Amino acid sequence: MHAVDDVSLEIEEGTIFGLIGPNGAGKTTLVNLVTGYIRPQSGSIQLQSSPPLAGEGSFRAVELARRPPHAVAGLGVARTFQTLRLYRNLTAIENVLAGMHLRRRDDTLQQLIPVPTFLKEDRRRLQQARELLERVGLPPERFGERRAATLSYGDQRRLEVARALALNPHLLILDEPAAGMNPAEKDRVRALIQQLNQDGLTVLLIDHDMRLVMGVCRHIAVLNFGRKIADGPPATVSQDPAVITAYLGTQAQKTAAHVPGSEEMDVATTSTPASIEPASPLLEVRDLQVSYGAIQAVRGVSFGVAKGEIVALIGANGAGKSTILNSLSGVLRPHSGGARFGDLDLTTAPPDRIVSQGLVQVPEGREILARLTVRENLELGAWARRNGRTAHRDIDGLMKQFPILGQRRDLPAGQLSGGEQQILAIARGLLAQPKLLLLDEPSLGLAPQMVDTVFDVIKKIHNDGVTILLVEQNALRALEIADRAYVVETGRILLSGTGAALRRNPEVQKAYLGG
Template sequence: MGVLLRLSDVIRHFGGVHAVDGVSLEIEEGAIFGLIGPNGAGKTTLVNLVTGYLRTQSGSVRLGTPAGEVELARRPPHAVAGLGVARTFQTLRLYRNLTAVENVLVGMHPRRPDDTLAQLLPLPPLRRGEQERLEEARGLLRRVGLESERDGPRPAWTLSYGDQRRLEVARALALRPRLLILDEPAAGMNPAEKDRVRELIQQLNAEGLTVLLIDHDMRLVMGVCRQIAVLNFGRKIADGSPVKVSSDPAVIEAYLGKEAEKTAAHVPGSEEIDVQAPARAPAAAEPAAPLLEVKELEVAYGAIQAVRSVSFGVAKGEIVALIGANGAGKSTILNTLSGLLRPRAGTARFDRLDLTTASPDRIVRGGLVQVPEGREILARLTVRENLELGAWVRRDGQVVQREIAELMERFPILGQRRNLPAGQLSGGEQQILAIARGLLARPRLLLLDEPSLGLAPQMVDAVFEVIERIHKEGVTVLLVEQNALRALELADRAYVVETGRILLSGTGSALRRNPEVRKAYLGG
């Protein structure tokens, strides 16, 4: 067995962002190779570099073919596909208005002979391949578990979400690929559907197909891959067998984050604590008279059930954290609370305000303010203008001006840059600006969505200090974080969210010692 795909020192930067920063790896022919890493680690960028959607800045991507190794870098995507590299997309990219069969037929494009003349003057002998292709397409659909004939021809967008994911795999298989790249094939699926994806990958591999699997679901990746590489900030931080990778300290730190230097660095599930730690943290006392009370909340995006029967509460003066892996449903919960999404069922009350029916601006005026993921500052407006917009709902202009001046003093980073366009601030400074902007709406409850996302470690410290400070000043905080250890350090209580459910809850310190937390991130 030779090497099918060999990456040597591949580099791709976007401006100052080192999306892929010198990655080398080798995928053996016949392997199922896993590529994992936290959000923003560069996994999809790497796939786009291999498949020709992005140009490498340096390094080589070589594909083993029967005629020797071929350089893929600098080939356009269709040429890479022509060499037998098929892929699926993280966000579905089906031909939405074509039927399932038509989607698969398009996938056969490189091996379909040009039949333009034959079709223009319908010559039967030249059209013979048509029926065979149709049969093959139906076969592929059955192969991935899609019975297309069941309900007649209908556009692909009307299929259920899971079926659409399966259809993308069938379309990729239509190429008869030598390497199949699956970019999060199980995203948004429930456990039973994920099992079927796992079975399919294993079957295809048993028939000789080499698979490169990218997914956030550690159970899936650890379950099917014999070889895994871990990316973080564009670099490969570990590779090897699933067992080796999942116990690698660098990997655990990349996924769970790192505690601040001042406390002893203990990793959840590390041996000496494991022995004493209870398997399940005792549920922390739920607040008796919560400021925010969520009961049996269900949220869905079309066919995807993102949040399943979630209940929790936040009392006045608390910091409560929702932690869990990417795609667990944390941001969906916050967006539902601030009125941007409407739940399918359940209740959410903030004081006397019914969050499931109140309009987003009514919710902000009621004192529930969200600082969104990715910060969402207005890059072309100055720092001051961004802050002024944060007070949009208020009528007391003079008080607002005074508060802005105070904020500039409290956060000198902002004061010094008050007349700079906000887009010129660093990621961490932008996050502090976003929090300050949120404060100007006079929140009684501040929702923070991934405040440390994509930030360098020192900036993470700065942002967490800010959160601690505003909490001491009396603001109640509901925090969503992937950086679990930092969040647990800060939080009075926390809830661990996994695939839309609350898996565990407890005080921050109890959860920090609970091995189940690590499982929720890294798989069991």
């Protein structure tokens, strides 16, 4: 597997450089390569700068590849993490002090002796830490002594920036600093990045939020499948057809390339939700709200799915789509709102009961059992059935229907290709005899031909009478087969309508590309 394949980037000193790309494009892998968490198989990463301790003007190239992370940090490269990695049980000040590790002289032994002159140094450092908190907008009087875990989500993100700044870095890498934030918080992040840049810091920004990246970066590179597909100033990149395809997906090969909003706008397309909601839904979701700790991922979502429909939830990464599906499957519990599936209250029913009642999820990333054989995976798909006797017949039937699975029945499922694993995951889901199948990102990370195959499979099982709720980033493909769809953005439903109507709606493209 090549997560990052032959990518060349050049980041000028003093710029704000944006790195974007759809989920799984390899952005975080690239950051991990630069900061020493992963060793590259080949290639070179050079830092053209003065090491922090050398005098101004003494520029030289330093090779970063294959250095351990703490050595890369020592060369003046600071980073934040996509999934917050604060020292949760330390106070805000202590977090920043740990970040100052490299700029402090090691005076551990002196510190053991309580002489005032030795402690003065300590106070000076505390003062610096306070200034850093102030700089990112966390007044130390209010936040300094609070444990990091008790800060609000937005403040935790800021604290992580302050900790990175404590390194006195040359290059600051921000990995999705605005993920999971509401628009007001995002505006504050944008202002902070611009402020830091004005103070002379070079910034590499990775984010899914196109509005943020387009607004703040001077230069953008786009990754997809581990390769660079575009590079240039924001205005050029946002018009690049390859970029639009990467974000919105392609339609089936047979139809012509089609970009939402590129044709005349049909005023009547945005239908009001009430007019199309099914009268007696199989699945009914009412004002669902879900949080992960400090982050509220779903902020009041209502929708319904009627028997026999394909309904799609589309929207950019991090919009909360998978969270909705997981709270329907009982693996996450919503903190308010309701979800009913027939007579079953999905907010309280245990996961095994939900599956045996016929609501089955095929999760994102497939989650096939890699160490078990293909056949064993399928046999476990039938776990929830009351009557196990028909299972073997159905398994044989599915292996005929999907010959790839039949041919590899005794192979560990981990040896299948991504597309084959997806088909296995769907077939495994079908063996639970679902009334409603939840498909989470079935095309994620698949090559275009394989995406076609997977969508053909989805159409086929729908024709066999299975109701489908589909979550997809590949919006155009999803809208093509969906009866109805909902556009989700930052945990809310932004738009809804029939698949055909939404395909013509320019708002959809805006939700993805931030246009």
